[in-house]
Structures are given as C-alpha cells and as structure tokens.
Amino acid sequence: MGEGGCCVQLLDGDGVFNVAGIEHFMNSVKLAECGLSYAVVSIMGPQSSGKSTLLNHLFGTNFREMDAFRGRSQTTKGIWLAKCANVEPFTVVMDLEGTDGRERGEDDTAFEKQSALFALAISDIVLINMWCHDIGREQAANKPLLKTVFQVMMRLFSPRKTTLLFVIRDKTKTPLEHLEPVLREDIQKIWDNVPKPQAHKETPLSEFFNVEVVALSSFEEKEVLFREQVASLRQRFYHSIAPGGLAGDRRGVVPASGFSFSAQQIWMVIKENKDLDLPAHKVMVATVRCEEIANEKLAYTSADKEWVQLEEAVQHDIVPGFGKKITAILDKCLAGYDIEAFYFEEAVRTSKRQQLESKLLQLVSPAYQTMLGHIRSKVLDDFKEAFDKALEKEGFAVAALECTQSSMFKFDRCCEDAAIEQANWDPSKIRDKLQRDIDTHLASVRTAKLSELTALFEGQLNKALAEPVEALLDAASDNTWPAVRELLQRETESAVSGFASALSTFALDQATVDKMLVKLKEYGKNVVESKAREEAGRVLIRMKDRFSTLFSRDADSMPRIWTGKEDIKAITKSARSASLKLLSVMAAIRLDEETDKIEETLLLALVDASSNGVKNRSIQSLDPLASSSWQEVPSAKTLISPVQCKNLWRQFKAETEYTVTQAIAAQEANKRNNSMLPPPWAIAAILVLGFNEFMTLLRNPLYLGVIFVVFLVGKAIWVQLDITGAFQNGALPGLLSLSTKFLPTVMNILKRLAEEGQQAAAPPSQSKPELDSKVFRNSIRSNSTSDPSSNISSTEDGDEYSSPLRK
Numbered sequence: 001m002g003e004g005g006c007c008v009q010l011l012d013g014d015g016v017f018n019v020a021g022i023e024h025f026m027n028s029v030k031l032a033e034c035g036l037s038y039a040v041v042s043i044m045g046p047q048s049s050g051k052s053t054l055l056n057h058l059f060g061t062n063f064r065e066m067d068a069f070r071g072r073s074q075t076t077k078g079i080w081l082a083k084c085a086n087v088e089p090f091t092v093v094m095d096l097e098g099t100d101g102r103e104r105g106e107d108d109t110a111f112e113k114q115s116a117l118f119a120l121a122i123s124d125i126v127l128i129n130m131w132c133h134d135i136g137r138e139q140a141a142n143k144p145l146l147k148t149v150f151q152v153m154m155r156l157f158s159p160r161k162t163t164l165l166f167v168i169r170d171k172t173k174t175p176l177e178h179l180e181p182v183l184r185e186d187i188q189k190i191w192d193n194v195p196k197p198q199a200h201k202e203t204p205l206s207e208f209f210n211v212e213v214v215a216l217s218s219f220e221e222k223e224v225l226f227r228e229q230v231a232s233l234r235q236r237f238y239h240s241i242a243p244g245g246l247a248g249d250r251r252g253v254v255p256a257s258g259f260s261f262s263a264q265q266i267w268m269v270i271k272e273n274k275d276l277d278l279p280a281h282k283v284m285v286a287t288v289r290c291e292e293i294a295n296e297k298l299a300y301t302s303a304d305k306e307w308v309q310l311e312e313a314v315q316h317d318i319v320p321g322f323g324k325k326i327t328a329i330l331d332k333c334l335a336g337y338d339i340e341a342f343y344f345e346e347a348v349r350t351s352k353r354q355q356l357e358s359k360l361l362q363l364v365s366p367a368y369q370t371m372l373g374h375i376r377s378k379v380l381d382d383f384k385e386a387f388d389k390a391l392e393k394e395g396f397a398v399a400a401l402e403c404t405q406s407s408m409f410k411f412d413r414c415c416e417d418a419a420i421e422q423a424n425w426d427p428s429k430i431r432d433k434l435q436r437d438i439d440t441h442l443a444s445v446r447t448a449k450l451s452e453l454t455a456l457f458e459g460q461l462n463k464a465l466a467e468p469v470e471a472l473l474d475a476a477s478d479n480t481w482p483a484v485r486e487l488l489q490r491e492t493e494s495a496v497s498g499f500a501s502a503l504s505t506f507a508l509d510q511a512t513v514d515k516m517l518v519k520l521k522e523y524g525k526n527v528v529e530s531k532a533r534e535e536a537g538r539v540l541i542r543m544k545d546r547f548s549t550l551f552s553r554d555a556d557s558m559p560r561i562w563t564g565k566e567d568i569k570a571i572t573k574s575a576r577s578a579s580l581k582l583l584s585v586m587a588a589i590r591l592d593e594e595t596d597k598i599e600e601t602l603l604l605a606l607v608d609a610s611s612n613g614v615k616n617r618s619i620q621s622l623d624p625l626a627s628s629s630w631q632e633v634p635s636a637k638t639l640i641s642p643v644q645c646k647n648l649w650r651q652f653k654a655e656t657e658y659t660v661t662q663a664i665a666a667q668e669a670n671k672r673n674n675s676m677l678p679p680p681w682a683i684a685a686i687l688v689l690g691f692n693e694f695m696t697l698l699r700n701p702l703y704l705g706v707i708f709v710v711f712l713v714g715k716a717i718w719v720q721l722d723i724t725g726a727f728q729n730g731a732l733p734g735l736l737s738l739s740t741k742f743l744p745t746v747m748n749i750l751k752r753l754a755e756e757g758q759q760a761a762a763p764p765s766q767s768k769p770e771l772d773s774k775v776f777r778n779s780i781r782s783n784s785t786s787d788p789s790s791n792i793s794s795t796e797d798g799d800e801y802s803s804p805l806r807k
Ligand SMILES: Nc1nc2c(ncn2[C@@H]2O[C@H](COP(=O)(O)OP(=O)(O)OP(=O)(O)O)[C@@H](O)[C@H]2O)c(=O)[nH]1
Pocket: 046, 047, 048, 049, 050, 051, 052, 053, 054, 064, 065, 066, 067, 068, 069, 072, 073, 074, 075, 076, 097, 098, 099, 169, 170, 217, 218, 219, 220, 221
C-alpha cells in the first residue's frame, strides 16, 4: 500500500469531530505547507459496494475493507481521512460511511445527509459508487443518495463547483457509451425533481457539478482487469487541479493550512443545521488563520534575540543604524507572514497584515521614542557646548544662527538614521521640542549676556556721573544745573553709543534696542537724581559748612581775627545768602531746561521777609513757603519742598547764630583789651610802694638772676598757651581753655628744659601756627557737627560748649 499508511478517523459514527486526530494527520503529512496546491477527493455510495476497496487500489490508501470471506456488513463508520500516495498534487482522500439505500425523508439531521453535505463542502471531486445493474432502475440504491446530494447542495451558498465522478462497478458487457446517456438521464431527472429555492429554479446542473462517468470491472471476478482499469483511472488524478484536469474549474479553495480549522467549522455549522455560507466561511477561515499566523509571527519577533538586544541597548544610548536594524527585523516578520498567509483571501490577509504591522510598530515604538529622546538630548548638549565656544569667536546672533542650523541639521541626520521604513513616523514634535529647548537656552544666555552688558555700561555711566555730579552740586551756583545737564548729556551719549554698538551683535529688533537704550538713558538720569536726593538730604550740613567757611575765613581763605574793624552784619548776610543759594539749587532737580522761581521765592520769603518782617505783617500772612510743592515744579522733581526749606532755614539760622554771637563777643573783647593800661594813680602807688623792693634787687644780683629765670619760664608758658589767642573769644572760654592746657604745657616745657638745658628758651615760632590751626579746627567742628540743642544749651552752659575741645 506504499505511503498510504497514515489513516485517521475524522468523524466517528456519532458525528464527533476528531480535532487531535486531524491536527496529527496534518502535521505528519505536512499538509499545511501545500498552500492551494492540494485536492480533496471523497467517495459516497451504498454500503459494502467496494468503496474502501476502490480507494485503497486507486490511491494506495489503507482504509478498512470488509473481509470478503465474512459476509457483507457495514465496515466503515463515520468519515476517514488518508493521504493519497504518489499523486501530484497532494491529494486528501476521504472514505465515507456507506448509505443504507433507504429513503429517510427530509430529516436534515440524519448523519447520512450531514456527511454528504460535509463531503460536498470540502471536496473537489466526489466519487459516486454505484452498481452497474442499478442504472436505469427505478428502485436503484443510489437514487436516494443522489437526491440527498442535490438537496444538500441547495444549502450551500455559492457552492464550489464539484466534480461528480460516477464509478460504475461490476460493469457488464454493455459498453459505457450506451450506459452513460441512460445514467445522465437518471441524474437529470433527479436534479429536476429536487425542490429548489426560487433563485435556483432555472439553474442547470452543470452550474454546480461536472459530471464524469467511469465503469470498472468487478474486483472479485475480474481482478486483473479491475486493476488495469483502476490504474488508468488513477492517471486522471494526476494534476487534477490543473486547468482541464478532473477538478480544473473548482472554486473557493481553502488554503491547506486552514484545512483543519475549515473542516471543523463546516462540521459545526452542519451539526447546528445551519445553512453553510461558503464565501463567508472562507473569509472566516482566512480571518482566523491570518490572525493566528500574525500572532505567531508577532510573538516570534518579540522574543527575537536581535530585537531584545537592540531594545536593551537603546535604553542606554544612541544605537547607530537603529532604523535599518528595526526595519530589517520588521521586514523579516512581515515576510514570514506573507509567505504563510499568501493563499488566504486577499482582503483579509491585507487587513491582518496591516494589523500585524501596527502591532509590530507598537512593539518598537517605545524604543524609537527613547532613541529620539537620546538624539534630542545629545544634540542639545552638543549645541550648548558648541555655542559656548562659538561665542568666544563670534557675535551672539551669528553664533546662535550657525550653531542652531548645524544642530538642527545634525538632528535631522540622526532622525534619518533612526527612521523605521514601515512606520513613516514624523519626528517633527521632538524636533520642535529641540528647537524650543535651543531657543530657551539662547534666550537665557542672551538675557544673561545682556544684563552683563547693561550692568557694565550702567557701571561706567555711574562712575562717570556720580562723583562729578556730587562735586557740581557741592559747588552750588547758578551754573550748577546747566553743568549737570551738559555732563549728563555728554556721558549718556557716549555710553549709549557704546551700548548700541555692543547690542548690534545680538541682532535684536529695533524696538527692543531702543527700549534698552532709553533704559540706559533713564539710568543716567536716575544716577543724577539719586545723587541730588542724597545731597539734598545733607543740605543743612552743606549750608552750615558754606556759612562757616565764608564767615570764619576772609576772601583769601585765611581765618578771620575779629579785631573790631570787620562788618559782621555784612559778612553774615553774604554768608547766609550763599547758603540760601545752596538751598535753592538743592531744592529741585532741574534736568530739563525749564526755569523756576525757587530762588526768588526763597529770597523773598526768607531773606527779605525776615528783614522787613517786623514792619510788614501782611506779607507774612501770605507765606509763599507754606506749601508742599513749588510752583511750576512737578513733585517728582522736588527735592526739598517749600515747607522743608522754611524749616531748614530756621534750623540753619538757629545753629549758625551762635557763631555770629561769638564773633561779636570776640570783637568787643578785643576792643576792651586795647584799653587795658592801669590808671595813673596806680602807677604812682607802684613806684612809691615798690621802691625798697627795687633797691633790694639792685643790691643783690642773685635776685636779679632768679627773676630773669622766672621771667623766661613765664614767657615760655605765655607763648605755648597762646594766652592772647585764648582770650580772643572772651574771658570765660579763655580761662577754660587755659585750664585744660596749663599742666601739659608746663610739663612739656620742664621736659624740654631738662633735655636741652641751655636751649630752654627755644624759638616759639614753629608751634604757634600749629596751635592756631588746631584752635580753628576746633571752632569749625563745634559749629558744624554739634546738634542744634547742644549748641543752644552751650550758650547757657559754658562747660557743655567746651566738651569738643576736651575730647
Ligand atoms: N462484486 C464485487 N464485489 C466487490 C468488488 N470490490 C469489492 N468487493 C467486495 O465487496 C465487499 C465489501 O467491500 P468494501 O470495500 O469493504 O465495501 P464498502 O463499500 O467499503 O463497505 P462499507 O464501508 O461497509 O460500506 C468485500 O467483500 C469486497 O471483496 C467489486 O468490484 N465487485
């Protein structure tokens, strides 16, 4: 029997499908690899009509036959399956349980009908086994069978075109040419009598079936002839599915890999007594099988070693050639699918392929995204580094443009390398993010650089303005504010032009540049204004300084000595008006060339009013300084308000009054000192009463020596203590001053006498100016630094006043 050894029961007598058996059969004969290149042949016919015997001889199979010596009884139960030996293409042979030859009515659930429908649904060629003597007989055993076949055929939607090969057994001497028309007539009659649905009322038999007839001699009586005829019949099964072959025009073939599943499903539908929609069934089989194939390929790919390694590597760093590698892996998987799913319905196959492809892409997508992430961060890092370097050589805008362009180009190239052909993924989102990151970095560097630059120019401007402005304000004259304006304009212009040329490398828009330049100008203005505010805060000290400078020094800046000839009133007036000038200069910021009447107002209110005040009360009642703002001067530009001016002036006057009083006192003391000779009666009394002491001295030259020494010491002390100087400012301060200096001076003289012996009476000319300057400084300090209360109290308490000197 050759290779026909493999034989399996597909359905048992009770209609139970042998799933394991068919799987085993398919695997052992490798049916799945055949694609569409296989044929299914089945046989139907009455019981014990030699069906199994025929199949075994025709196809070299090994179906159970009835033992000829035991008698006729049913041998084959259910449906059996075997592979036909040595026939191309692969031919599956099905041996069916024989029909019992009785009419069974219209019961579709009978196994006979179900198995006939099953055989018709999956076979390309159905052999109808019949006895030769049944041809033309009214009560032929095969008539109910044919009726069944045609009836169930109606239950197949769009049935496959099946070849019915009538095998006439035990042929008689009547030649086939005579038998065949009779048989075909019988068949036609049965077909015509089968009730058909409306759609198929007029459909000819040939639409559903190819009818072929063959006659065989009896196996039992003419075995040799039988074998010969079977051998020649076997020839017709070679290339049976090729055009012109036995099953040349078959339709709707299920690919071999779907055979098992398809058979199961068909049997299930038949058992449930449903109509069998073969096209839908084919689509269903294709869907299930393609999905199975796709899942199998997907699972295989996810476990693929190359893929697993790649996925692992991309977690850590950029993988060179990532796109190509993934593309190759996906290609391999899809090609495998294509090969296996090739014979299934194209629409189903394509849609399942798309599903597989999208699942594959889902599988690799995270790796791709990780890869893009690596590329993005690497390009960004490289950009930062390159930009830092480029900034050392080029301007900001040029460096930014060049580095950005080269980085984006680099990103695009890396993305090309990572691109997966099947995916066509667009990296533009990541590209945009990179662009944004680069822009953010550029913006932060730009901001830092600009603020550095701004700080630099502001620092320069501050340096160029602050001290000169302070000096100008200190000098306070009519020319002060014009000079400040000129200085501000000159320095601001030079700073602005430098700043503008530095900004040009940033390629900023004109509006921004203008804004920054305006800000720098504003800064310059602010420096001046804040300096002015600072100075305004010290205006009282400045006024007192100016007053005491002008009052205590003459036109040659020499300290004044109040001899009695000076016009203290005039000096005081001029010193006060100079201080008032200072106050008026400091009262407002005058950076715009607008005129104001502050000075006139101050003069009118403080100087003129105080001189006329007593005479004209009505002017005082309209006090121009009783206001918190100056006319024509905005409050932002006001440094000292009119009311503050008034208060300051009052304070200034109170604090300088003492100096004036002291000067007047000193002048009067000086005048008194000039008429200090004793009266004539006293001189006469001295001459009379001191005559004997005078004679004693003349008589004893030793007394004379002692008196001379006492004179020298006394003179030295007089000079050292600058007694005339000390009493210049009055008797009481003079005494106090002397009392503090007396002891140190005596000690100093004694020390010098001890050291230098004969040089005891050294020329006092060197120490005198020193003492003079010391005294002057002390007097200035007492005027300018002490607070008003202490000064005012000093007029009542001499001890308080001398405290700075003590210190
Ligand atoms: N007269 C005659 N008998 C045959 C022929 N071929 C086989 N037989 C005999 O018929 C009997 C039944 O043979 P099987 O091949 O088992 O018949 P079957 O149709 O498969 O029987 P079931 O499977 O039971 O339906 C056996 O005893 C065979 O020897 C034939 O060509 N002519």
